[in-house]
Amino acid sequence: MSMTMSVSEHQERTARSYKMILLFAIISMVMMFAGLTSAFIVSKSRVDWLKDFSFPSAFFGSTAVIIACSVAIHLAKKAIQKDNRQQTTVFLLATLVLGLLFVALQFTGFSQLIAMGYYPTGASSVITTTFMYVIAFVHLLHLAGGLISLLIVIYNHFKQKYNSTQTLGIELAAIYWHFLDLLWVCLFVFLYFFK
Numbered sequence: 001m002s003m004t005m006s007v008s009e010h011q012e013r014t015a016r017s018y019k020m021i022l023l024f025a026i027i028s029m030v031m032m033f034a035g036l037t038s039a040f041i042v043s044k045s046r047v048d049w050l051k052d053f054s055f056p057s058a059f060f061g062s063t064a065v066i067i068a069c070s071v072a073i074h075l076a077k078k079a080i081q082k083d084n085r086q087q088t089t090v091f092l093l094a095t096l097v098l099g100l101l102f103v104a105l106q107f108t109g110f111s112q113l114i115a116m117g118y119y120p121t122g123a124s125s126v127i128t129t130t131f132m133y134v135i136a137f138v139h140l141l142h143l144a145g146g147l148i149s150l151l152i153v154i155y156n157h158f159k160q161k162y163n164s165t166q167t168l169g170i171e172l173a174a175i176y177w178h179f180l181d182l183l184w185v186c187l188f189v190f191l192y193f194f195k
Contacts (some may be wrong), residue, residue: 028174050128051127056108059106072095076170077171085160139184
């Protein structure tokens with residue numbers, strides 16, 4: 001009995017440690033994006049700031065897709081907590097597909113900006129859209145980390161490392177994806193209404 005107790009205590013401590021590390025990573029990312037959005041606000045006083053330009057339509061689609069990602073990973077977590085491996089597989093793979101679709105839509109949004117004549121750098125670039133490129137691209141880098149962690153979770157799931165008593169990997173992935181979702185929605189609203 002004491003052996004079982006120590007194993008469960010060890011699992012709880014491990015879970016707390018990993019969640020704390022993830023929390024610190026999330027806080028540092030929030031601070032970085034706070035810096036970027038602050039620079040965006042300060043730069044709005046520039047004379048060459050664009051006040052009216054069309055927002056890429058692909059960014060609207062990518063926002064809907066990343067919200068769907070968050071729902072899918074949440075459902076995967078709920079499914080594994082009920083030991084429903086088949087549903088967990090479906091929702092984990094759905095999260096992966098939706099995450100890749102988000103990336104594709106982001107690059108489509110970049111293409112739409114270029115088609116409108118807004119380049120990220122160079123003589124044809126403007127500071128307003130350069131900020132949009134930087135903010136969206138830095139978010140994509142963080143999303144790449146989410147996709148890598150999701151691939152690891154899917155691999156571990158197929159190796160049957162998760163069940164109703166061992167959900168830590170899926171929980172951590174879900175926390176990170178919910179953060180990415182909330183972050184992009186906040187950035188999208190910020191860029192759309194404060195341009």
